[in-house]
Amino acid sequence: MAEFExxxxxxxQRDGGAVATITLNRPAKLNAMSTQMNLDLQAAAYDxxxxxxxxxxxxxxxxxxxxxxxxxxxxxxxxxxxARTFITNLHLAIDEIRRIPVPVIGRINGYCLGxxxxxxxxxxxxxxxxxxxxxxxxxxxxxxxxxxxxxLPRLMGWGKATEILLTxxxxxxxxxxxxxxxQKVATPDQIDAQVDAWIGSIMASAxxxxxxxxRLIRSWxxxxxxxxxxxxxxxxxxxxxxxxxxxxxxxxxxx
Numbered sequence: 001m002a003e004f005e006x007x008x009x010x011x012x013q014r015d016g017g018a019v020a021t022i023t024l025n026r027p028a029k030l031n032a033m034s035t036q037m038n039l040d041l042q043a044a045a046y047d048x049x050x051x052x053x054x055x056x057x058x059x060x061x062x063x064x065x066x067x068x069x070x071x072x073x074x075x076x077x078x079x080x081x082x083a084r085t086f087i088t089n090l091h092l093a094i095d096e097i098r099r100i101p102v103p104v105i106g107r108i109n110g111y112c113l114g115x116x117x118x119x120x121x122x123x124x125x126x127x128x129x130x131x132x133x134x135x136x137x138x139x140x141x142x143x144x145x146x147x148x149x150x151x152l153p154r155l156m157g158w159g160k161a162t163e164i165l166l167t168x169x170x171x172x173x174x175x176x177x178x179x180x181x182x183q184k185v186a187t188p189d190q191i192d193a194q195v196d197a198w199i200g201s202i203m204a205s206a207x208x209x210x211x212x213x214x215r216l217i218r219s220w221x222x223x224x225x226x227x228x229x230x231x232x233x234x235x236x237x238x239x240x241x242x243x244x245x246x247x248x249x250x251x252x253x254x255x
Contacts, residue, residue, distance in 0.1 A: 002043070002044070002047065004040035004043070004044060005036055005040060006024070006025055006026055006034065006036050006037040006040045006041075007022055007023060007024055007025050007037065007040045007041055007044060008021075008022070008023040008025050008062075009021070009022055009023075009044050009048075010023075014055075014199070014203060015203065016055060016203035016204075016207075017053055017054065017055035017203065017207060018051065018053045018054050018055060019054075019055060019056045019057070019058065019199055020048050020051075020054060020056075020057045020058070021057070021058040021059075021060065022041070022044055022045075022048075022057060022058070022059050022060070023060055023061060023062055024037065024041075024059075024060070024061040024062065024066070024067060025061075025062045026062075027061075027062040027063025027064070027065070028063075029068070029071070030063070030064075030065035030067070030068030030069075030111060031061045031062070031063065031065055031066065031067045031068060031116070032067065032068050032069055032070060032071040032072065033067060033069070033070050033071060033090060033093070033115045033116070033119075034070075034071040034074055035071070035074060035086065035089060037071075037093070038089045038090050038092070038093040039089070039093070041093040041094075041096065041097065042089075042092055042093040042096045045093075045096035045097045045099070045100055046096055048100055049096070049099055049100045049101055054102050055102055055199075055202055055203060055207060055210075056102050056103050056104075056105060056198075056199050056202050056203075057100055057102060057103070057104045057105070058104075058105045058107055058195055058199075059097065059104055059105065059106050059107065059119070059123060060106075060107035060108075060109060061109060061110070063110070064109075064110045064111070065109075065110040065111040065112075065116075066106075066108045066109055066110050066111060066112040066116050066120065066132070067111075067112060067113065067114075067115055067116025067117075067119060068111050068113055068114075068116065069113045069114030069115055069116060069137065070086075070090060070114055070115040072141075074086065075141075087146060087147060090115055090147060091147040091148065094115070094118055094119050094122055094147065094148050095122070095148075097119065097122050097123070098122035098148075098218075101211050101214060101215065102202075102210065102211060102214065103124045103125065103198070103202055103210065103214060104122070104123045104124050104125075105123060105124065105125045105126075105127070105195055105198055105199070106119075106120045106123030106125065106126040106127070106182075107127060107191060107192075107195055108120055108126060108127065108128040108129065108132050108182065109129050109132070109188070109191065110129065110131065110132055110133075111132065111133050112128070112132055112133065112134045112135075113133070113134070113135050113136070113137055113170070114135075114136055114137060114138060114145070117134055117135070117136055117149075117152070118145075118147060118148035118149055118151070119148070120134075120181075120182075121148050121149075121151040121152060121155060122148055122151065124214065124217075125183055125184075125198055126181070126182040126183055126184075127182060127183065127184040127185070127186055127191055127194045127195060127198075128173040128176060128177070128182045128184070128185050128186075128191075129173065129185075129186065129187070129188045129191050130173050130174070130185050130186065130187055130188075131173070131188065132172070132173045132176070133170045133171070133172060133173075134164075134170060134171050134172075134173075134176050134181060135164055135168065135169060135170035135171065136149060136152075136164050136165050136168065137168040137170075138168070139165070139166065139167070139168045140168035144165075145165050149165065152164075152165070152181075154221070155180055155181050156179045156180055156181050157179060157180070160179040160181075173185045206244040206245075206247075206248050207244075208239070208242060208244050209239060209244055209245075209248075212235050212238070212239055215235075216228075216231065216232055216235050219231055220232075
């Protein structure tokens with residue numbers, strides 16, 4: 001695997017395929033997303049997306065925070081012209097994670113604020129340590145929340161998303177689960193067990209079908225209902241051009 005300045009990427013071969021782990025690695029800065037981290041994350045995700053043997057990706061962080069936000073020192077120097085470049089590069093990094101064609105599991109080990117919450121929002125599954133805190137504090141420092149913040153109402157509902165976006169207030173892990181922002185909450189010593197449970201379920205499923213399902217889910221977010229149903233019918237037909245349905249149905253039936 002390539003080496004990066006601000007993140008670590010490891011790859012583990014398991015029964016059924018490979019699992020990659022991306023670890024954000026600026027613990028002294030609460031893993032604040034700097035320009036360098038944005039570039040590293042974009043490059044790593046781009047490479048992983050082209051690994052045909054990959055079955056899942058775990059996205060986590062070193063230290064006591066997942067991501068404390070975008071890098072404040074860089075943001076304090078922005079003007080109208082450099083602001084667009086900075087926020088566009090942040091979007092490109094987060095979007096590259098969203099485009100990974102296999103399930104991405106967000107392992108949220110601590111503070112998940114601003115850009116960190118936007119990064120978590122593009123993961124497919126999210127498990128949070130019971131000590132984690134979530135928030136979008138941008139209005140507290142004079143700017144709106146943008147880019148992948150647009151996904152939050154779909155995850156949390158308009159009411160709760162509007163509340164945290166307009167107040168900058170944080171919510172705890174239990175409240176995050178109640179509103180649907182995370183699927184599971186675990187104690188710090190049990191968070192990896194939940195990640196492994198999801199990976200086990202992914203590995204038990206047909207790899208091409210999982211990739212196709214993720215592609216469909218992403219397309220449904222941008223389509224009217226009728227178009228989404230027609231796209232799903234096309235995908236169902238396409239899945240039967242290969243051996244997976246017959247192979248996995250035969251196993252299920254004991255054949």
